[in-house]
Amino acid sequence: MGRIGTIARRTFLIGSAAIAGGVAFGVWRYRTPHANPLLDGLPEGAAALTPYVLITTEAITLITPRADKGQGAVSVQAALIAEELDVDLDQVETDPGPPDPAYYNTALSGDAVPFRSTDDSFLAETARTVMDAPMKFLGIQITGGSTTVPDGYEKLRRAGAVARETLKAAAARLHGVAAADLRTERGAVILPDGARLSYQSLAAAAAATDPVTDVALRAPDQWRLIGKPMQRVDILAKSTGTQSYGIDMALPGMVHAAVRLSPVQGGTVLRHDARAAEQMRGVLRVVPVTGGVGVIADNTWRAMQAAQAITLESDPAPYPADMAGHWQTLSESFTPDRQDSRLRDDGDVDKALAGGADIEIEYRAPYLAHAPLEPVNATVLVTDARVDVWTGTQIPRFVQKNVARIAGVDTARVHLHAQMIGGSFGHRLEDQVVRHATELAMAMPGRPVKLTYSREEDMAHDFPRQIAMARGRGQVKDGRIEAYDLGIAMPSVMASQMGRQGLPVPGPDLQIVAGAWDQPYAVPHYRVTGYRAPELAPVSSWRSVGASSNGFFHDSLLDELIHAAGADPLEERLRLCSHAPSRKVLEAVGEMSGWGSALAPGRGRGVALCLSFSVPCAQVVEVTDTPAGIRIDRVFVAAEVGRVIDPVNFEGLVKGGVIFGLGHAMNCQITYADGATEQRNFDVYQGMRLYQCPEIMVRGLENDDKVRGIGEPPVPPAAPALANAIFVATGRRLREMPFDKFVTFA
Template sequence: MRVTPHSMERVVSRRDFLRAGLSVGIAASGGLLLGVSFNARSDGGPAPASVIAGDGSLQIPPGEFAPNAFIRIDPDGNVALVVSKVEMGQGVYTSIPMLLAEELEVPLERVKVEHAPPDAKLYADALLGQQATGGSLSIRAMWEPMRRAGAAARMLLISAAAQQWQVDPASCVARNATVTHTASGRTLGYGELAPHAAALPVDANLLKTVTLKKPQAFTLIGTPRKRLDSPEKVNGVARFGIDVQMPGMRVAMVVHCPVIGGKLARVDDRVALAQPGVRQVVKLDNAVAVVADHTWAAKRGASALVIEWHEGANAHLTSAMLFDDLRRASEQPGAAARTDGDVDAGFKAAAQKLDAVYQQPFLAHATMEPMNCTVHVSGDQCEIWIGTQVPTRVVDVAVKVTGLPAEKIVVHNFLIGGGFGRRLESDVAAQAVAIGKQVDGPVKVMWSREEDIQHDMFRPCYYDRVAAGLDANGKPVAWTHRIAGSSIVARWFPAWFQKGIDPDVIEVAAALPYAIHSQRIDYVRQEPRGIPTAFWRGVGPTRGTFVVESFVDELAHQAKADPVEYRRALLGNTPRARNVLDVAARAAGWGTALPQGKGRGVSVMHAFGSFFCMIADVDVKDGDVRVERVVCAVDCGHVVNPNTIEAQVEGGAIFGITATLWGEITLKDGRVEQTNFTDYRVMRINEAPRIQTIIVRSDEDPGGIGEPGTSAVIPAITNAIFAATGTRIRRLPVGDQLHSGQTA
């Protein structure tokens, strides 16, 4: 498949989400161009069709909704699909075409994917409210609209064939990009029919009224398919942002102030400028960039800079100070996220009480592809080449930095070598444009791995206080949970931050799958002294699942109950959660004896619309933990591509294991202490466990899959460590706690 660069969840009713419009036109090639509007109208009226000109360009009526997906069928019958989601390893450039191909009745291999250009009017995600890829929402957002688009196109092609043959469309069927008249056996290919289909009058309600296949009729959806983008990634043809090359392009390496929030005072660049290949030094507010003919020259020049910094207010900041801030904040009542029953009465009547404090550190994203952005600012235009999860936000920052209107900003989006939420931020693009304004010609701005880790937009650190009252049988009758930490949502999308509640932070914590009558969950926003925070592969569920599932395990131990049976007894109102628990427990051999030093732990999670149960086996020797096996049962609703499910569970689990055992960003004197993979460890191949993924059949709408594996595996490991050693892990990462005996 050739992928060509084109030159958090808000509440939406199902009815509004399915409201859609359709437009048809003739592409410049003479083929069929189908536009689909997936966005809901705020006035509740029907979504109008957009007008597509003969040259294939969009003519968008003022105030009307425009398409957010386009299907082009050329005269050879090949299908081009403009995808508004970005491929960053999660498999959407295979799964989304599968949705279209199923209903359109074309072989998957004939669907070619193009990156969508930045345009919120055309490509905004109805669930996110903007053009973005994240939150494990891609398939959830596209599941029905993309199938409807394929079915509508198929109906138009059948109608075009029936008109040519002067027969009833009901007597025709579409298969393998061909329409056949069943009575006579006559056939016409999609390529031949495309111009005729484009000329047909179209009911704007077609998308809403089109009949979709029943799941039992699927021939593609639900079947294992190889990734369409894998061959080009293997042979090197696939292009990522860091691969951009063009005539006259310079390379800039950036050096930031080592103290977070510090500023540039002065720089002696004489030695740097004397390095062969170095062309200029660009000074920014908090950084210096060396611009050179190639990467090595830029690195040499950056190393030769002599810089004096104004370190600012954070010059003496430490991790201990930040956690002390969180501790003090957690002693105050927060904004109420959930209040059920009479919590105080529940605790008063409880036979036993248990409370705990959990801490989680800053985390870096450490993506395989370090941060980079290529720009060319020339006269009245700014051109950007980048791999980003938020192309429209890149346009916005370029407008702010250059002062140019949005129509003068051109963004070329690329495949992403790891996002994990880091590329939901546009700070690197803003910096690159600021540098590009001072460079004559295109310049690729790159961060070294050290700059990438030390100046990341970090996953926040958190401090959680949890307490429960148990009855005489050890069952929880009262539960309180106070969360103290940063709000990413308040900065990233302020409209979602209402009444002091960050909906991401409280996810999982405020929607327990367990039946507990009296609950009180509140949130205290405490920002970490000028340190930027950002999403990190499922922030709220990752943070919340560790706390909830660790504490439930503590309650089971307090009640002298088996951890699986204890959970099962509380999941009567959540049958999907109980089912994955049962499936995973059977597959993992729960209850069988393990040798000394080995332990088995469990966690259950409902987040991102999916239900997960993970069971981990660990071996602890001399304080070192090795995860030997992970068994995962997942109910994510209808499955599009089971290969993708397995890959995302495996990748997510490894990402989560890495964070559990070693992941931690610490500060001393305002500086991040970690520099590279030598001290910000990532799991190595020889350390990876056996991972078994069991997909539970479900007829529910699809749930997310990219982030749940990371969230669910963390407490499964820490609970397994307790089973092996008797040491309860309440602070991440595990690190040297088993050596020192510290647990909090």
């Protein structure tokens, strides 16, 4: 606790120093909203009542700046605005809006401070506020960290309420009545005599009315949308195959491109031979790009075929050429000089383990590809006047900045048209494809250039999930866990990812211990240490980031100690649990799964809990050891999110996270040979197949007073719950992923 306090005080002092020399100005600036970007070039008769609500004479448009990559972000953002604006989702259009500081993410600072998410002390809350200030001043517009709902829950409702009350004020002024005598319903202001004034008809008057910012948000018993099953705004298009993604972009005069990159990540091409490619049908240009060569042709297939015809030679990988070297680097990182953090150090672990440990184990988790269904792509048009970019991205302002730098123009001349994303899992937090597309478009000014990575290039040059290793030991006494000591070694995800954006990551990388150091257990002697390994292959955020591997490490060691103590896996977790909401999710999955009921021989039931992204999520997995291998029968999931916005989408996200976590634990890995990725398509990177998918039961709890996101928290507990169930069914402990190295799955 002393270490946490030291870091927290330092954070507070740094934040205070940042506004020193004028505290009043600093606070004023922090509280002052960014300018409304929708006011630029506003059509005549239109009203941009907030940065999130645009009303013209023809339409009501809700701005949904968090990227939709299949998780329903557009719908949930629109619903939060519509709830207070008094419109239904079938009455509005949605638009991602321009890249702008006004759309900075207010929820990212929560996981950026060294306090447990369960800590609501003054010091913890102050540190979060201090960390939010640079997010705002820098305009960090990012979709990630399961923050879309926490970021927008109050902010977007307030935007809708401000727009609603401003429209009422405009109607009151036009008709000489008191605003208090007006009400709203389905996109109209209702006058005392019952006359309906559509929002569109009031747009011009509202634009000339000062915004009404003193608004009260409606109580839950007045909600029409929040908490009710909704039909997502994109469901019809996706169900009929008419949804447009970035890969579907078609523009007049457009040409197509593909790339052939260095076989190694970050490698430099020393020389290449494109003579054969240049002679191929449809090829227009062969253009060097950063790290490789690009081909521009009259269609995508011809561009990809020509790119494959290019031979190139690059320098060696800047990381170990094969996997033995990667694992060896991690193994050598458990040293005091590589210690990155020790945020959890309760009791006296060294004294408790002085006489020896009852359990001493090593765990491993491999690199993993993002591998979304839509290969990354970007379309760029460079003209003398401006640069236009069409792509799906989670980092629009970084994209805008990098395109401006490459094209040599001011950022104001870069116009980003954000597209729907066909899956990401963190992949679209990178913008390498946009940088390459910009380099290619500069060779073809005046013509849109659409770059699509082949599946092979996409997977070979993905920035994968971090490789990680953990070493755990512990002691049991009188049927209970007495001491728990976990060390985790991995390269810094944040330093790798942010380094590609030219941003430093000062201090410890909390992702090294995320999903481990802050778990809600009160073990008498309890320590979690993070070791920052040297940089290996470049890595990036992968769905649930550090917790994706640490959930497996932490809960697996816990389960092994519980077994050594001879205790019941669920009962001992409940006994140790020191966080009421986490206890309730454990109780919920126990009740849902009928924990304690008898199982037939060859069947196993495993439980796991991981608190990540401030969400406690518990899972019980049931398996059967069949002659054909391990069959996953059922999964029970409970998660505490404070408020379930849409029960239908909530259930879908949880089930998707479970399948994602189980499938990758079963059989997925990225390995390197001669510095190059060995897995380059889905035939060798399968995940869970349809016939292997279990029945999944979901329960969302609403006991906390803070609203959280659910996109990532179901992933971390899936692997340990599966491993724990397999142990019960077979007696075999799985301590390394993927599990198919050791067992067969039916």
